[in-house]
Amino acid sequence: MANNFLKISRLDQFLETLRLFGELHAPTVSESGVHRFSPLEDPDELHLDYRRTQIPPKKYLFPFREEILHYGGGGYREGHSSAGDLVIFGVHSCDLEGIAYLDRVFLADRPDPGYAARRSRLTLVGIACEPDDFCFCTAATESASCDLFLSAGQDGYHITSYSARGSALLSAADHLLEERAAQPSPAISGPCYPAQDPELRFSDHPLWQKFASTCVSCGACSVCCPTCYCFDVREYPTLSGGGTRIREWDNCLFATHGEVAGANFRPDRLDRLRYRFLHKYCGFTPLQGMSSCVGCGRCKEFCPVDIDLRELTVAPEKVEP
Amino acid sequence: MRPMKVAITGLTACSGCQLTLLNCEDELPELLGLCELVYFPLAESGNVLDAQFDAAIVEGAVSTPKDLELLFSLRNAARVLVAYGTCALFGGVAAMNNTISCRRDLLQTVFGDAVQLPESFAPAPLANYVSVDAAVTGCPPEKQEIMELVAALAAGTLPPARCYPVCTECRSRENLCLLLEKRELCLGPVVQGGCNARCPATGIVCEGCRGPVREANVAQELELLLERGFGREEVERRMSRFKPGWNYGQRR
Numbered sequence: 381m382a383n384n385f386l387k388i389s390r391l392d393q394f395l396e397t398l399r400l401f402g403e404l405h406a407p408t409v410s411e412s413g414v415h416r417f418s419p420l421e422d423p424d425e426l427h428l429d430y431r432r433t434q435i436p437p438k439k440y441l442f443p444f445r446e447e448i449l450h451y452g453g454g455g456y457r458e459g460h461s462s463a464g465d466l467v468i469f470g471v472h473s474c475d476l477e478g479i480a481y482l483d484r485v486f487l488a489d490r491p492d493p494g495y496a497a498r499r500s501r502l503t504l505v506g507i508a509c510e511p512d513d514f515c516f517c518t519a520a521t522e523s524a525s526c527d528l529f530l531s532a533g534q535d536g537y538h539i540t541s542y543s544a545r546g547s548a549l550l551s552a553a554d555h556l557l558e559e560r561a562a563q564p565s566p567a568i569s570g571p572c573y574p575a576q577d578p579e580l581r582f583s584d585h586p587l588w589q590k591f592a593s594t595c596v597s598c599g600a601c602s603v604c605c606p607t608c609y610c611f612d613v614r615e616y617p618t619l620s621g622g623g624t625r626i627r628e629w630d631n632c633l634f635a636t637h638g639e640v641a642g643a644n645f646r647p648d649r650l651d652r653l654r655y656r657f658l659h660k661y662c663g664f665t666p667l668q669g670m671s672s673c674v675g676c677g678r679c680k681e682f683c684p685v686d687i688d689l690r691e692l693t694v695a696p697e698k699v700e701p
Numbered sequence: 702m703r704p705m706k707v708a709i710t711g712l713t714a715c716s717g718c719q720l721t722l723l724n725c726e727d728e729l730p731e732l733l734g735l736c737e738l739v740y741f742p743l744a745e746s747g748n749v750l751d752a753q754f755d756a757a758i759v760e761g762a763v764s765t766p767k768d769l770e771l772l773f774s775l776r777n778a779a780r781v782l783v784a785y786g787t788c789a790l791f792g793g794v795a796a797m798n799n800t801i802s803c804r805r806d807l808l809q810t811v812f813g814d815a816v817q818l819p820e821s822f823a824p825a826p827l828a829n830y831v832s833v834d835a836a837v838t839g840c841p842p843e844k845q846e847i848m849e850l851v852a853a854l855a856a857g858t859l860p861p862a863r864c865y866p867v868c869t870e871c872r873s874r875e876n877l878c879l880l881l882e883k884r885e886l887c888l889g890p891v892v893q894g895g896c897n898a899r900c901p902a903t904g905i906v907c908e909g910c911r912g913p914v915r916e917a918n919v920a921q922e923l924e925l926l927l928e929r930g931f932g933r934e935e936v937e938r939r940m941s942r943f944k945p946g947w948n949y950g951q952r953r
Contacts, residue, residue: 410875410877412876412877412904413877413882414875414876414877416875433875434872434875435872435873435875444870444873593921593952594918594921595918595921596866596868596890596891596918596921596922596925597866597890597914597916597918598866598868598869598872598889598890599865599866599868599869599872600868600869600872600878603869603872603873604872614861615861616849616852616853616860616861617849617852617853617855617856617858617860618852619728619731619732619734619735619848619851619852619855620731621856623852623856629869629873631865631869634864634865634915635864635915635916636864636915648953649916649918649953682872682878682881684878684880684881684890684925685921685925
């Protein structure tokens with residue numbers, strides 16, 4: 381039996397070992413009090429008891445804005461992916477499942493070169509958590525979509541490796557680990573919210589109208605969602621005569637999302653909400669029939685008007701006359 | 702390629718937008734390679750108004766007969782007229798009292814009981830008087846956005862618009878939400894982004910200097926602020942700081 385238990389007293393040394401595999405990032409709190417993943421300079425900055433970061437770790441694979449192409453003088457060059465080796469420590473299973481979903485989108489068929497480059501240099505170390513009021517999951521889960529997963533045990537963590545890189549990490553940290561009888565693992569997680577019937581998006585549920593009237597289209601639900609990957613591509617000429625093509629997160633609740641020359645596929649906010657419901661809970665080809673909600677609860681926590689699209693799947697209460 | 706003949710000027714405004722352009726020191730040499738600044742009184746690069754322009758970049762609101770005269774002559778002489786900055790687009794700070802004050806009272810506050818008060822009327826956006834072909838919003842505008850516009854004009858096109866509210870960039874930068882977490886009077890949800898959430902990133906609420914985002918849900922923003930205990934008058938006062946006459950019933 382291999383050494384698989386890390387005592388909490390050796391966590392700092394374990395983190396130092398992780399640094400051998402790339403720049404170490406982990407959950408911290410910003411000056412203004414926002415939970416986020418950031419470079420971990422000092423182990424004291426680590427906030428492992430966090431509930432959820434405002435922005436999921438998708439930012440490392442698919443940045444909010446990136447220059448993907450420069451052209452000029454009759455030629456072009458692709459933007460830099462600027463990927464170094466990166467280790468993200470302390471990711472919850474929902475966010476790991478979010479990355480697994482993005483992998484299906486960006487690495488299948490024709491892989492996205494920027495995403496693929498960054499993904500290949502990313503090491504993910506997951507950690508167990510307890511759901512709070514915003515989480516859509518009801519019990520602690522463990523995700524296999526990572527290199528290592530740490531589940532909490534008495535005075536430390538049971539570590540499971542899920543990849544060759546994970547095994548290499550364990551070997552490098554072997555002197556810090558000890559042998560303990562493995563505890564029964566919690567359920568392996570997946571998409572947290574079951575796929576829904578696409579016809580539900582045309583239901584006459586009164587909440588549709590309510591949400592369409594209160595949604596401020598701020599974009600928070602999508603910006604903060606670990607599986608929202610819609611992007612916009614725009615080109616800006618530069619003074620030197622060429623131009624730059626950028627890719628930026630888009631949002632299905634913006635007027636421009638469904639806009640084409642001369643018309644808009646989804647002219648009203650109601651159409652856009654129905655579309656969001658379809659994409660999030662029913663999936664698109666080739667991911668049709670697959671829910672992409674991993675249950676992190678960010679949309680519910682960060683929506684300024686408390687919209688929770690899942691309420692649309694529950695029949696409205698009949699009002700007795 | 703022949704450099705574009707350009708006019709850059711201001712109407713009723715503080716010249717801040719034109720200064721923003723002049724402050725693009727790193728880009729100015731390249732900019733001058735693309736543009737012949739035929740009329741740019743603020744920079745004293747030229748003062749020939751009797752010419753045809755490829756583009757006229759106009760800052761400020763229209764509030765005097767002289768403003769109007771200059772605007773008409775530029776409109777007639779320019780292929781592309783650019784409303785440059787919040788005043789040119791929405792009226793801006795000069796227009797904040799348009800709906801609550803009488804022009805004559807305002808003039809008397811400034812000029813006292815002079816026998817003859819200068820001729821002026823309620824400051825208004827350029828589009829109230831002439832057709833406008835392109836716009837750069839902001840008080841002042843982002844340097845990047847005015848440079849993008851000039852580069853695009855030189856390439857014979859216009860830059861693609863950014864159509865998201867301040868919140869989108871604000872959340873993406875992992876800022877603390879001042880509206881929800883600190884219950885402050887932040888206008889982020891209804892205001893045009895593109896500033897990279899400059900103010901909220903330093904802990905200052907969005908004051909709305911870039912004007913309304915497309916299809917702003919103004920009624921819901923008002924409701925959100927009222928729920929948080931702000932008075933209707935205070936909210937309207939803040940919202941009209943950079944643009945008078947919001948439609949407070951608008952939900953789309």
